[in-house]
Amino acid sequence: MKSKGSVFSQRVYGLVTRIPAGKVTTYGSIARALHRPQAAHAVGAVMRANPTPIVVPCHRVVMSDGRLGGYGGPKGSERKVALLKGEGVRVINGKIDLSRHLFKDF
DNA sequence: GGAACGGCTAAGG
């Protein structure tokens, strides 16, 4: 357990936290922002361990496709959508309009 | 210290 020891995780949390309401990002984008373009899954690992779901809105992180991905469980997706919609994100058929809300301007 | 897991991505069938 590296609990907070790894810069990577902290970096991920930092970026996710910086995502403004009404915007979303992809695992790949985060990985790229951290100079680890291939570590998308690693980002997922960090998110899974997300110790501060309040500060780290994982629901703003989606797949490169615009799909929501997971969120703890099949129901989580619905909650994700609800939250995103509440923030002004256009969600269609469980997918996000990336061309409209993709935030990669870290 | 090492193996398995995971909320992935990209490319092909």
Next chain:
DNA sequence: GCCTTAGCCGTTC
């Protein structure tokens, strides 16, 4: 539109 294959990386047990 969905599944498979291959590659890559950090966390967890």
